[in-house]
Amino acid sequence: MYDLLFLVFALPLAGFLILAFGRGRLGENGAAAVGVGSVGGAALVTAGLVAQFLGHPPDGGAYTQVLWDWMKVGGFTPHFALRLDGLSLTMLGVITGVGFMIHLFASWYMRGDDGYSRFFSYMNLFVASMVFLVLGDNLLFLYFGWEGVGLCSFLLIGFWYKDAANGSAARKAFIVTRVGDTFMAIGLFWLFRSLGTLDIQQVLQLAPQAFDSESGRQAVRGIALLLLGGAVGKSAQLPLQTWLPDAMAGPTPVSALIHAATMVTAGVYLIARTHVLFELAPDVQHLVGVVGAVTLLLAGFTALVQTDIKRVLAYSTMSQIGYMFLALGAGAWSAAIFHLMTHAFFKALLFLSAGAVILACHHEQDIRKMGGLRKTLPLAFWCFVVGGGALAAVPYITAGFYSKDEILWQAYAGGHMDLFLAGLFGALLTSIYTTRLILVVFFGEEKTHAHAGHGVSYWLPLAVLLVLSTFVGGLIHPPLEGVLPAAPGEGGGAAQLGIEALSGSVAIGGILVTALVYFTRPRALLALAQAPAAQAVRRFWFSAFGFDWLYDRLLVRPFFWLVRVCSGDLFDQAIGTIPELLRHANVLSTRTQTGRMRWYAASFAAGAVLIVAAVMFRG
Amino acid sequence: MIVPFEQVLFVSGVLFVLGLMGILIRRNILFVLMSIEVMMNSAALAFVAAGNRWGQPDGQIMFILILTLAASEASVGLALVLQIFRRFKTLDTDAASEMKG
Numbered sequence: 001m002y003d004l005l006f007l008v009f010a011l012p013l014a015g016f017l018i019l020a021f022g023r024g025r026l027g028e029n030g031a032a033a034v035g036v037g038s039v040g041g042a043a044l045v046t047a048g049l050v051a052q053f054l055g056h057p058p059d060g061g062a063y064t065q066v067l068w069d070w071m072k073v074g075g076f077t078p079h080f081a082l083r084l085d086g087l088s089l090t091m092l093g094v095i096t097g098v099g100f101m102i103h104l105f106a107s108w109y110m111r112g113d114d115g116y117s118r119f120f121s122y123m124n125l126f127v128a129s130m131v132f133l134v135l136g137d138n139l140l141f142l143y144f145g146w147e148g149v150g151l152c153s154f155l156l157i158g159f160w161y162k163d164a165a166n167g168s169a170a171r172k173a174f175i176v177t178r179v180g181d182t183f184m185a186i187g188l189f190w191l192f193r194s195l196g197t198l199d200i201q202q203v204l205q206l207a208p209q210a211f212d213s214e215s216g217r218q219a220v221r222g223i224a225l226l227l228l229g230g231a232v233g234k235s236a237q238l239p240l241q242t243w244l245p246d247a248m249a250g251p252t253p254v255s256a257l258i259h260a261a262t263m264v265t266a267g268v269y270l271i272a273r274t275h276v277l278f279e280l281a282p283d284v285q286h287l288v289g290v291v292g293a294v295t296l297l298l299a300g301f302t303a304l305v306q307t308d309i310k311r312v313l314a315y316s317t318m319s320q321i322g323y324m325f326l327a328l329g330a331g332a333w334s335a336a337i338f339h340l341m342t343h344a345f346f347k348a349l350l351f352l353s354a355g356a357v358i359l360a361c362h363h364e365q366d367i368r369k370m371g372g373l374r375k376t377l378p379l380a381f382w383c384f385v386v387g388g389g390a391l392a393a394v395p396y397i398t399a400g401f402y403s404k405d406e407i408l409w410q411a412y413a414g415g416h417m418d419l420f421l422a423g424l425f426g427a428l429l430t431s432i433y434t435t436r437l438i439l440v441v442f443f444g445e446e447k448t449h450a451h452a453g454h455g456v457s458y459w460l461p462l463a464v465l466l467v468l469s470t471f472v473g474g475l476i477h478p479p480l481e482g483v484l485p486a487a488p489g490e491g492g493g494a495a496q497l498g499i500e501a502l503s504g505s506v507a508i509g510g511i512l513v514t515a516l517v518y519f520t521r522p523r524a525l526l527a528l529a530q531a532p533a534a535q536a537v538r539r540f541w542f543s544a545f546g547f548d549w550l551y552d553r554l555l556v557r558p559f560f561w562l563v564r565v566c567s568g569d570l571f572d573q574a575i576g577t578i579p580e581l582l583r584h585a586n587v588l589s590t591r592t593q594t595g596r597m598r599w600y601a602a603s604f605a606a607g608a609v610l611i612v613a614a615v616m617f618r619g
Numbered sequence: 620m621i622v623p624f625e626q627v628l629f630v631s632g633v634l635f636v637l638g639l640m641g642i643l644i645r646r647n648i649l650f651v652l653m654s655i656e657v658m659m660n661s662a663a664l665a666f667v668a669a670g671n672r673w674g675q676p677d678g679q680i681m682f683i684l685i686l687t688l689a690a691s692e693a694s695v696g697l698a699l700v701l702q703i704f705r706r707f708k709t710l711d712t713d714a715a716s717e718m719k720g
Binding site for chain 2: 593594595596597598601602605
């Protein structure tokens, strides 16, 4: 079974190639069969791998499949190899399993779109790149997959390219993540200079000795900081978080797959993968936690006042990834990956059911224009209740509770009181904005006439993800022992029960208070909300704390000013003469193409005479 | 009687220039085709003469090659002539100048 590992990567890639070269000749059903089938095949292979991995774990807890040598430069010969261990197996399960459900849903959601097969070719390419990212045994491959998913994210955000706003959202996502990628690339160069290898296992083995001096500690601190820069870019954490809300311009299944379940969690994966480096630089590791804590609070406040259903979910994604970063900062590596997995389940569910709502309301995304959809869209309603419950971490019956509580407990047990309190307050915010979203969309008076979807590709993915978002998902235990070090507070006992009770009551309290305010509408509170100061705060939160405004003033406008100043300088003019010359040469040579055959024959003959004459007179 | 090599080459050159002139001057595509045949045959004549001059069979082999070449060229050329006539209703080569510029 293990030697089929390459299929997980090769099947989606083959699907991409078939769809890309088929160029719409396949028809909608053909494209759906290839696009969904290839990811389904990868999911099947992954299921087989999971069964084998749990039944008969490979020697040393990891299996490496060397396909070929990628390149040979001096002593640097990276193998083209795939490595499967508990961490990458968990990620594979999420990518192919949730990915398959989203592909299946997309085959319903995208029906009738002009770019149907183009959509699936990009999605397949994304899955292939993401699988490559988590399977690569070398940081170079990780980086390759990292850039590949970035490209697919760009292509899919701008999928409806005829609207200029979508194109600029795609460019924004690409450029902002590129800032992080540059940090990461420099970090990788530095790592290679220090250790002479980028093979992940060798890096993890060599690092503790190699960085065991004063200068070594400085170096590893720099490397960890640069890797963190890459991770915050990809995972939309402070200060590179501004691209994620705009990325919602893409089709909703894209938001579910790329901007909620898989790609944006790549930063978490990267830090967990290189955890040894972060453990060698404790202050950077704490910074990871602080970045996560600040982001989760900031995104939580912003989500409270958003009016676009997808933007609420985008900010909630940002804040949940903040939780994962918080866990990484607290040294709770397994808890971060566990939350990554459950988050993939319930956030994919929320995004897909949001897609169902949006399509049912004729591409309406403003929640103020929805309302009362509970009766017309019962399936989407229940998906939102369960997914929202998991997001708000309702105790014991949802998957999100088990992972989020684990994070809070580990932060508490590790003595990170600042992170713990931020996480607890974030849990309150999460339950408030989630409840607000569900109440506004599904309760109250009916404002639009909605048409519920039907068909197996509509309800099956929702149903499967619905089940996984309940406590069933919390029962899945990722096989991370031996890959990631144990967290400080394993097997907490009574203290952990106390934290569970605390976080659970915070979540339920937030839900109850929000529902109470929504249904009773106390007059004093409404008056307070109308006050100018409250409105100003609301606007500030709505703009996500003004980061877009700040970056626009600080970076974008100076850059455009610089471009304008430089556009007429000496170099520009000097370079401008080359195309000018070429244009003249073009006009001249066009004149010789008269279209008269006799003229060609004459110049032919004249040329031949010239050449013969030249040969004769030279010799 | 053996004709001297130079004279044969001279005749061949004259034939070649005549053919070239035909191509350059005539506008009727049939005459252009015929002029091409004349040029080919002048080259073939030069080969035969050269083969005779150095006592080698290669010249005659080349002659047979050129003969087959001319035959196939004539058939392709005539097919093209038919197509051009159908499309432009004329045999004027200058009419088929849509690729100019």
